[in-house]
Amino acid sequence: MNWRVGIFNLADCSCPCCSMKAFVYYGIAIFQEIAFFDVTRTGEILSRLSEDTQIIKNVATTNVSEAMKNLATALTGLSFMFATSWKLTCISCVNYLTKFKLQLQ
Secondary structure: OOHHHHHHHHOOOHHHHHHHHHHHHHHOHHHOOHHHHHHOOHHHHHHHHHHHHHHHHHHHHHHHHHHHHHHHHHHHHHHHHHHHOHHHHHHHHHHHHHHHHHHHO
């Protein structure tokens, strides 16, 4: 386990997932027809809810930590570029933004 994932685990990302699990359970499962529960076992429903919320928690934690890593890498690279040659950094940024704008059109 790397340090970024550890930081987000300390922040306890499970609270939104637990509230989402409660929302899904009380919002959807309560209003099902009785025949639905005759066909589908309760343990199967609870297992599916637990697995889905765990998957969402893992994806959210990983995506946020990767975004923070990429932002830190970009800012570090830009700062080194700026320290080396601020004129060349400005030209590179303008060139990149121009190409990015042309791709959006």
